[in-house]
Amino acid sequence: MHARFVRGAVRSAAVVAAVTGTLTWAPAANAQPSEPTPSASATVADTPAPDAGSVEITTKDTAGDGLPGAAFLLLNSAGQEAGHGTTDAQGKLTFPDLAPGIYRLKETASNSPLHEVVADQDVIITPGVTTRLTITDPFKAAKVLLQAKDDKTGKLLPGATVNIGTGTSTLLILTTGDKGTASGELPVSSRNMEFWVKQVKAPAGYDRYKPSKTFTAGPGAPVTVTVTNTKTATSPKPHPSDKPTSKPTGTPTPADTPGDGTGGVKPSAPDTGTADADSSSTAATAPDSDSSPPTPAGSLAHTGADATPWIAAGAGILVIAGVVTLVAVRRRTTTESEPDDNSKTN
Template identity: 70%
Template sequence: MRISSARSLPVAVAVAAAVTGTLTWAPAATAQMTEPTPSAAVADTPQPDAGGIAIVKKDPAGDVLEGAAFLLLDATGQEAGSGNTDAQGKLTFTGLAPGVYRLKETTSGSPLHDVVADQDVIVTPGATARLTIVDPFKPAQVLLKAKDDKTGKLLPGSTVNIGSGETTLLTLTTGLKGTATGELPVSSRKAEFWVKQVKAPDGYNLYKPTKTFTAGPGAPVTVTVTNAKTATTPKPTSTEKPTDKPTDTPSTPTDKPTESASGGSKTNPTATDSSIVPSSDGTDSASPKTPAGSLAHTGADATPWILGGAGLLLVGGIGAVVAARRHKDSEPDQDENAETN
């Protein structure tokens, strides 16, 4: 018996199928190795529900800031991205899973600007959160001095307000050394401010004028106010106090009344008519006022002169009486001589 080989078996099967009409032929299946698809292409494709964050960096004047550095952290505190703003002040984070992120500015990229505080950003599926971040200007460093306008001595206790427009931005009071320092907010690269003293140092007048000055971001500036001493009236000492009472008591006149030629008595003015005459310095003089109608007191005693005048008048009166009596006695003799003739 002859055994046919395996290569002739399909032909026999085909002949048999053609004869009987019940058999069908199918090619035998062969196993082939398929090449794997690249997994990297799948990883680079963003997920349909991913979101992003787009940043624009500016300063208060509206100018864009290049070189500002940011760090993005996810909800677990892990870094989700970092970068710096470009020449247009822009920075974008893409392919972020939805959630809450923490955005931190690590440097402003400018010596005139400060960084902003950290902030939370919410990323939603398929959307980009857009942020405009404004870096403030660094404050000006103010040094306040209060001085004596004559000697230049620094004065403690001087309080001033510093502001712009209608807004007070800073209040400073000088300490024991006569100085004070503070940070003045600045809104532009060169701003103008006013300073006004609201409390003067002890013993000094308030400086009323309002002064102005200019300051830039982060720049030091010195503000000086001067004060004049308050004028004071010296108090009188104990030896200079005025008194309402005379220091000396008026002396009592010692002149005695003298008799006049007619035999009457003549009295001198008494001290009851004297009055205190105010002196030029406001105190009462001790000398009595001279009575009206009398001679001014010269300091010499007039009693001897008065007595001498009275004696002369008395002698003259006696002589007149004697002469009158002699004339009367001689009149009868003349009459008798007339009758005898």
């Protein structure tokens, strides 16, 4: 009886609920959690992430040889480290699993006493692609010390300028300072290079060193280059006794100086470098003396020295004439005395 009553009460409650529309399980429904269902979470987890990229570095020198042990640092666009490492025995290094974007690559050490590090550079990482870079570390420059010296005393000379180069290219220009030296860095592209040196300007008071010298230099090695100069030859200074004087050094004679027609001595006029026609015309208009004939126009003026041969010739003629006269007189005397001797005989 009691069981029937319970079943009837349950039926009555179900009928009332159906009629009034009230959900008796509403509190239980409101207690369900608000997180997504397991099926929604799986959908989000299955969304694929962007593909990663990588960068592969190969480090060499200018001769093409790999450089092991070179150290690199990789920074992302925010300046944060994205990786670091050193090259292997073949000079290779790889940075894997990099998100696409722009990175900054820095070489922090070359691990070689002969090589310099390269400048920083940007690297673009593309999704799913390996970016390959070849880094060429340059050789360290050779350190050159230039000296200019006096070839006799070895004194260092300032103001000497030289060009240094290889082939047809000038790589370095140096000028010695107050101490007679100059220094600079000479770029090299191999472990041993030959260079030429040519002086283009000599120190003051010296002749330019004209030969072209050669020398060998290596990466990072110091080398000294010396050029020698000879003093410029100078003309000797005139001796005080060599200076011309305005006073005559001796007394002129008539044979050396033409007369003035009064028996006095007339000094010779200095040579002014004018044409001979001027002096000849003067001599033609001013006769020398009564015994000397006038000088023909257009000829050089005659001096006493020019008349000496004529005087000697005249003296010779006079001597000959005297001899001839003496012979004639003796013959005449002999002829006149012959009749007297004949008359005495008869």
